[in-house]
Amino acid sequence: MDAAEFRKRGKEMVDYIADYLEKIDKRQVFPDVEPGYLRPLIPDCAPQDPESFEDVFKDIEKIIMPGVTHWHSPYFFAYFPAASSFPALLADMLCGGIGCVGFSWAASPACTELETVMLDWLGKMINLPEEFLAGKDGRGGGVIQGSASEATLISLLAARTKTIRRMQSEKPELTEADIMGRLVAYASDQFCATLGTTPCCSFDKLVELGPICTKENIWMHIDAAYAGSAFICPEFRHLLNGVEFADSFNFNPHKWLLVNFDCSAMWVKKRSDLTGAFKLEPLYLQHHHQESGLVTDYRHWQIPLGRRFRSLKLWFVLRMYGVTGLQEHIRKHVRLSHQFEHLVLQDERFELCAEVVLGLVCFRLKGSNDLNKALLESINEAKKIHLVPCHLREKFVLRFAICSRTVESTHVKFAWQHISQLATDLLKTWEQNQHQQ
Amino acid sequence: MDAAEFRKRGKEMVDYIADYLEKIDKRQVFPDVEPGYLRPLIPDCAPQDPESFEDVFKDIEKIIMPGVTHWHSPYFFAYFPAASSFPALLADMLCGGIGCVGFSWAASPACTELETVMLDWLGKMINLPEEFLAGKDGRGGGVIQGSASEATLISLLAARTKTIRRMQSEKPELTEADIMGRLVAYASDQFCATLGTTPCCSFDKLVELGPICTKENIWMHIDAAYAGSAFICPEFRHLLNGVEFADSFNFNPHKWLLVNFDCSAMWVKKRSDLTGAFKLEPLYLQHHHQESGLVTDYRHWQIPLGRRFRSLKLWFVLRMYGVTGLQEHIRKHVRLSHQFEHLVLQDERFELCAEVVLGLVCFRLKGSNDLNKALLESINEAKKIHLVPCHLREKFVLRFAICSRTVESTHVKFAWQHISQLATDLLKTWEQNQHQQ
Numbered sequence: 001m002d003a004a005e006f007r008k009r010g011k012e013m014v015d016y017i018a019d020y021l022e023k024i025d026k027r028q029v030f031p032d033v034e035p036g037y038l039r040p041l042i043p044d045c046a047p048q049d050p051e052s053f054e055d056v057f058k059d060i061e062k063i064i065m066p067g068v069t070h071w072h073s074p075y076f077f078a079y080f081p082a083a084s085s086f087p088a089l090l091a092d093m094l095c096g097g098i099g100c101v102g103f104s105w106a107a108s109p110a111c112t113e114l115e116t117v118m119l120d121w122l123g124k125m126i127n128l129p130e131e132f133l134a135g136k137d138g139r140g141g142g143v144i145q146g147s148a149s150e151a152t153l154i155s156l157l158a159a160r161t162k163t164i165r166r167m168q169s170e171k172p173e174l175t176e177a178d179i180m181g182r183l184v185a186y187a188s189d190q191f192c193a194t195l196g197t198t199p200c201c202s203f204d205k206l207v208e209l210g211p212i213c214t215k216e217n218i219w220m221h222i223d224a225a226y227a228g229s230a231f232i233c234p235e236f237r238h239l240l241n242g243v244e245f246a247d248s249f250n251f252n253p254h255k256w257l258l259v260n261f262d263c264s265a266m267w268v269k270k271r272s273d274l275t276g277a278f279k280l281e282p283l284y285l286q287h288h289h290q291e292s293g294l295v296t297d298y299r300h301w302q303i304p305l306g307r308r309f310r311s312l313k314l315w316f317v318l319r320m321y322g323v324t325g326l327q328e329h330i331r332k333h334v335r336l337s338h339q340f341e342h343l344v345l346q347d348e349r350f351e352l353c354a355e356v357v358l359g360l361v362c363f364r365l366k367g368s369n370d371l372n373k374a375l376l377e378s379i380n381e382a383k384k385i386h387l388v389p390c391h392l393r394e395k396f397v398l399r400f401a402i403c404s405r406t407v408e409s410t411h412v413k414f415a416w417q418h419i420s421q422l423a424t425d426l427l428k429t430w431e432q433n434q435h436q437q
Numbered sequence: 438m439d440a441a442e443f444r445k446r447g448k449e450m451v452d453y454i455a456d457y458l459e460k461i462d463k464r465q466v467f468p469d470v471e472p473g474y475l476r477p478l479i480p481d482c483a484p485q486d487p488e489s490f491e492d493v494f495k496d497i498e499k500i501i502m503p504g505v506t507h508w509h510s511p512y513f514f515a516y517f518p519a520a521s522s523f524p525a526l527l528a529d530m531l532c533g534g535i536g537c538v539g540f541s542w543a544a545s546p547a548c549t550e551l552e553t554v555m556l557d558w559l560g561k562m563i564n565l566p567e568e569f570l571a572g573k574d575g576r577g578g579g580v581i582q583g584s585a586s587e588a589t590l591i592s593l594l595a596a597r598t599k600t601i602r603r604m605q606s607e608k609p610e611l612t613e614a615d616i617m618g619r620l621v622a623y624a625s626d627q628f629c630a631t632l633g634t635t636p637c638c639s640f641d642k643l644v645e646l647g648p649i650c651t652k653e654n655i656w657m658h659i660d661a662a663y664a665g666s667a668f669i670c671p672e673f674r675h676l677l678n679g680v681e682f683a684d685s686f687n688f689n690p691h692k693w694l695l696v697n698f699d700c701s702a703m704w705v706k707k708r709s710d711l712t713g714a715f716k717l718e719p720l721y722l723q724h725h726h727q728e729s730g731l732v733t734d735y736r737h738w739q740i741p742l743g744r745r746f747r748s749l750k751l752w753f754v755l756r757m758y759g760v761t762g763l764q765e766h767i768r769k770h771v772r773l774s775h776q777f778e779h780l781v782l783q784d785e786r787f788e789l790c791a792e793v794v795l796g797l798v799c800f801r802l803k804g805s806n807d808l809n810k811a812l813l814e815s816i817n818e819a820k821k822i823h824l825v826p827c828h829l830r831e832k833f834v835l836r837f838a839i840c841s842r843t844v845e846s847t848h849v850k851f852a853w854q855h856i857s858q859l860a861t862d863l864l865k866t867w868e869q870n871q872h873q874q
Contacts, residue, residue, distance in 0.1 A: 001757060003455040006523040010455070013527050014447030017534030018440040031546055035731040038550035039573065046558040050759040053527075056752070060531065064749075067547030071537045079544070079721065082743075084536040086443040090450050090490075094497065096529045096697050097454030099521040100508045107516070109468055110504030113475035121483040136476065146583055147741035177618025198721060254743075260533050261745055284516065284635060284825045284836060294472040303740070304584035306519075306691075308698055312501075315493070320438060322487040388721045399721060 001053065009053050016060070017089065021072060025406075029075040030386045033067045069386070074407040077415060078388045080198065080226045081333075081359070081403040085258035091316035092260055095309040102307050105295035106287035112296055115144055115311035121318060122253070122265055126231035129244045132267040134296075142267040143274075143301040144310045148225040150303060151250035151266040152192060154274065156185065159219030159247070161277035166217075186218065193220055193246070195239055196227025199390035199399070200354035200362045203227070206242025213245060220246045225264070229256035230334070230358050233327050239357070247273065256333070256359070257326060258405065259313045275300040333359040333402040336412050340400055343416040349423060353392050359402040362392060365423060369396035371430060378422045385415045438490065446490050453497070454526070458509060462843075466512040467823045470504045506823070511844040514852060515825045517635065517663045518770075518796070518840040522695035528753035529697055532746040539744050542732035543724035549733055552581055552748035558755060559690070559702055563668035566681045569704040571733075579704040580711075580738040581747045585662035587740060588687035588703040589629060591711065593622065596656030596684070598714035603654075623655065630657055630683070632676055633664025636827035636836070637791035637799045640664070643679025650682060657683045662701070666693035667771070667795050670764050676794070684710065693770070693796070694763060695842065696750045712737040770796040770839040773849050777837055780853040786860060790829050796839040799829060802860060806833035808867060815859045822852045 001009070041063045071082045102111030116134045119142025123133050134141030145151045160183060167179045190197045193204045206222065213220040222243060228251020230236040243249055250266040253259040268274055278300045289295045299305050321329070341356045344363045353362040364372045376389050376398055390397050400415070438446070478500050508519045539548030553571045556579025560570050571578030582588045597620060604616045627634045630641045643659065650657040659680060665688020667673040680686055687703040690696040705711055716737045726732045736742050758766070778793045781800045790799040801809045813826050813835055827834050837852070 001523040003459040003523070006526070007451060007455045009523070009527055010451030010530070011448045013530050013534075014444060014451060017530060018444045018447070020534055022440045033546050035542065035546070035726050036550070036573070038547060039554055042554060044557070045561045046755040046760055048760050050762050051756045053524075053757065056524075056756050064535075064547045064551070067545070067550060068535060069537060069543065069545040071535075071545070079538070082536055082538045084533075086438040086440070086446070087490075087493075089443070089530070089533045090446055092533045093447070093450050093454060093526070093530055096521075096526045097450075097457055098501075098505060098508075099519055099697060100506060101516070101519045101698060105472065106506065108504070108506040108508070109470050109472070110475060110501045113473070113504060114501070117476055117479060120481070124482045136473070147743050149741045153740060175618070177614075180617060181612070181614025198719070260536055261538060261743055262741075282635070283828045283833075289472050303590060304586045304699075306584050306698055318483040319488045319493050320490065322484050324485055325487050391720045396720075 005053070009057075012057070016057075021084075024070055024073045025075065025411075027065075027070050027073065028383050029070050029073040030380065030383045031067050031069060032383075038063065038067060072404050072406070073386075074404045074411040075385045075415065076403050077400050078386045078403070080401055081256050081405075082261055083254050083256060083258050083263075084260050084405060085317060085321070087316040087320040088258060088260040088313045091312040095312050098309055100309055102309060103299040103305050104285055104287060104297040105289060108309070111307075111309045111311070112298055114309075114315060115298065116141060116296055118311040118314040118318070119143065119265060119267065122314065123267060125318075125323060126228065126240065126251075127237055128249065128267060131244075131269045132249065134271075139271060140267060140269045141271050141296070142265060143298055144307075144314075145250070145264040145266050145302060146262045146304075147264050148223055148250055148252055151248070151264055152221060152223060154266070154278075154302065155192075155219065155221035155248045155250075158268075158273045158277040159221070162219065162273055165276075191223070193222045195222060195224035195251075196230075196358065198226070200392055200397070201227065201358055201360040202354065203239055203357070206240075206245060208242075210242045210245025219248070221248045222246045222250065224249070224251040226252065226255045227358055228265075229253060229326075230330050232257075232323060233330055236330075236358070253314065253317075256330065257317070258321060258329060259317050263310050263313055271296075271301070278302070280305075329405070333407075336402045336407060336409065337361050337400070339409060340402075340412050340416060343413075347420060349427070353395065353397045361400040362390065362397045363400065364395065364397050365427075369394075371426070372396045372398065374430070375419075375423055375426055378426055379419060382418070382422065384418055442490070446494075449494070453494075458521075461507055461510045462512065462848075464502075464507050464510065465820050466507050466510040467817065467820045468504050468506060469820075474504060475500065509841050509843070510823075511841045511848040512822045512852065513840050514837050515823045515840070517838055518693050518842075519698055520691050520693060520695050520700075521697050521842060522754060522758070524753040524757040525695060525697040525750045528749040532749050535746055537746055539746060540736040540742050541722055541724060541734040542726060545746070548744075548746045548748070549735055551746075551752060552735065553578060553733055555748045555751040555755070556580065556702060556704065559751065560704060562755075562760060563665065563677065563688075564674055565686065565704060568681075568706045569686065571708075576708060577704060577706045578708050578733070579702060580735055581744075581751075582687070582701040582703050582739060583699045583741075584701050585660055585687055585689055588685070588701055589658060589660060591703070591715075591739065592629075592656065592658035592685045592687075595705075595710045595714040596658070599656065599710055602713075628660070630659045632659060632661035633667075633795065635663070637829055637834075638664065638795055638797040639791065640676055640794070643677075643682060645679075647679045647682025656685070658685045659683045659687065661686070661688040663689065663692050664795055665702075666690060666763075667767050669694075669760060670767050673767075673795070690751065690754075693767065694754070695758060695766060696754050700747050700750055708733075708738070715739070717742075766842070770844075773839045773844060773846065774798050774837070776846060777839075777849050777853060780850075784857060786864070790832065790834045798837040799827065799834045800837065801832065801834050802864075806831075808863070809833045809835065811867065812856075812860055812863055815863055816856060819855070819859065821855055
């Protein structure tokens with residue numbers, strides 16, 4: 001395929017994507033396929049000779065789409081949102097076209113510099129303490145990781161290295177293995193200090209945890225993967241109070257800030273904590289600016305060596321939505337979750353299982369876990385909407401997460417009516433069965 | 438931005454990318470900017486109100502492009518290739534449009550199943566032993582990681598877990614910390630068993646290392662990040678002999694197989710070695726098929742939880758190039774590196790520093806390291822081509838890597854004439870300076 005054919009096919013693909021997203025509500029949100037469905041549909045090895053774009057393109061609807069769970073359907077209420085917006089899609093196209101690998105400043109200065117400035121923009125939007133920002137000569141700064149898991153791992157490794165070095169300087173007779181065996185990571189069953197846990201979107205009290213960490217010289221990492229995006233709204237910013245005690249902080253614009261996966265924003269107060277742990281300097285990656293202290297080489301801030309130009313997505317989204325546009329998006333989702341909350345509260349067969357703070361409602365039928373498992377099963381078998389469950393203190397709970405960018409009040413109302421009807425049907429059978437037993 | 442505007446802007450972006458790649462040879466391969474160039478060019482915080490696409494679009498040439506190192510320029514001979522092709526760009530657009538997060542089979546069955554089958558296709562293309570393939574009911578299989586570093590880390594962690602468990606079952610009195618302190622990772626200065634090292638593309642002898650690892654119960658991970666793509670050509674497959682001794686094997690189609698970053702292919706003989714180390718089963722990620730043993734949940738195979746639909750890129754590229762088209766690409770690059778090798782050999786001022794096996798030529802002026810540093814500096818300051826150096830046994834060496842998909846014999850000839858002329862100029866000054874001292 002040459003550039004001329006790419007012009008033609010690229011435009012067809014743009015239309016295909018626009019069609020897909022415009023009419024996604026017409027597709028069944030969860031697929032019908034069974035495990036192993038795909039293998040028999042395609043050859044068992046790669047073709048020797050090239051196939052045409054048409055050959056491949058027609059297989060998208062034939063082979064791929066029947067097995068896709070449609071995360072951007074307004075009937076998708078599972079997990080947490082996966083961000084998607086047109087400006088982010090455009091930026092990702094550009095990122096692919098440029099195709100640079102930004103492991104060092106010199107490998108593509110724009111890739112590094114835009115990222116540093118975008119993380120400052122984003123940090124200011126959530127009112128992060130100045131120490132976390134890079135500015136022109138700050139000691140802190142931000143970086144885009146692939147996922148919150150990677151940010152947590154990086155923090156853990158940096159904290160470990162820092163603590164081992166401190167212990168070694170205090171007690172030079174100890175070996176690294178001696179120290180390693182005595183290190184302790186404090187965590188709840190959601191792991192580190194978390195703002196917006198996955199099961200029920202609960203919040204750790206940073207203002208209580210923070211001073212303890214400071215006093216005991218414990219690295220505090222805060223994971224706000226989902227909830228972090230909400231902190232751009234002043235009315236939710238208080239949930240971040242106490243971040244000033246943290247060493248590192250992370251949230252995922254690829255969840256709730258309309259920036260397509262992957263874009264996990266991480267900040268540290270001392271960049272030297274990361275570079276001290278991960279620095280790697282083979283000659284082929286050195287460049288004459290690195291001695292100056294003026295440049296950032298992001299390979300020292302992450303596990304992989306290679307990295308894409310992901311800050312373009314942030315730049316496009318922040319500019320084309322503006323802070324107000326993004327705030328509207330967050331507020332709409334929170335409003336819709338409260339709408340669902342009120343519908344649940346009006347039906348005395350149901351109970352709420354956690355406070356609704358942002359875009360997640362945890363609810364269940366009053367009754368046994370088995371009853372609620374049966375309700376979820378009937379919801380997900382009907383495939384008109386899609387939910388996943390969680391456990392909250394031994395209870396089996398249904399999670400209703402506002403996910404799609406295009407979800408509206410009508411979809412929430414439909415979802416509730418559907419759940420309510422399925423509950424009615426279920427309770428009828430359930431009571432009959434109970435009666436017969 | 439709504440779908441209608443995306444149709445318009447997406448097509449403009451397709452044209453912009455096609456223009457960029459078609460005329461990339463007209464751009465200076467390495468930028469003129471100095472560290473910190475970008476920050477003063479943009480506002481210091483995100484706009485409150487939305488800006489238009491035109492506002493953002495015009496800043497690409499104004500703000501971004503002046504700071505881009507053009508990895509796909511035919512005058513780029515630095516590092517190793519970063520793969521790029523039109524079919525991969527189209528597939529990545531589709532991946533973004535679908536925007537699913539494939540951490541479990543149920544989260545998007547097509548995303549998981551296409552990946553498993555594509556890794557089988559790719560494994561067959563390089564004639565990997567059957568044990569590494571998933572097939573319908575194999576114990577092995579492949580997964581797409583973000584980078585070779587991640588694949589190495591995963592292998593290391595899986596090997597560690599496996600060894601600790603073995604030791605604990607043999608000697609239950611040992612604590613995990615006791616065992617950890619005694620674990621040994623054997624590596625050269627390129628780390629694990631490597632096929633095609635970054636400095637000079639050298640190859641470890643797997644048929645010597647392998648039996649030792651087997652005898653001593655050592656996990657053998659093989660990293661063929663760059664070189665692996667060449668094994669699709671029968672004439673280079675012998676370099677992979679001995680892979681049958683490995684526990685895990687990895688190479689990067691995003692380097693040399695025309696699949697845009699990120700796509701790092703990793704295979705293991707026993708998938709249970711990975712899932713045993715990384716398994717994570719909160720209720721909200723469970724689905725009723727997982728007990729069946731029929732499905733793969735790739736979150737157990739990697740560090741991140743989230744994952745994009747990256748196998749689409751492999752599917753598009755393998756089908757639209759065919760095996761023969763990809764072999765042609767590899768062979769062209771190897772032919773061009775030999776062309777450069779011959780040009781170096783004909784000039785008695787220069788010496789080759791390593792055997793030219795694939796697409797990399799390591800060479801230097803006969804003489805001091807300082808002389809060669811000065812030569813590289815004059816090459817990279819002229820910015821007509823771009824190279825990076827390496828150290829080979831204390832010697833400062835220039836690396837000439839064939840990188841771009843569109844590089845041809847004329848570009849290689851031009852590069853050599855340019856280097857040769859700069860060497861002439863340099864040697865004149867150098868000798869004068871030596872004379873004066």
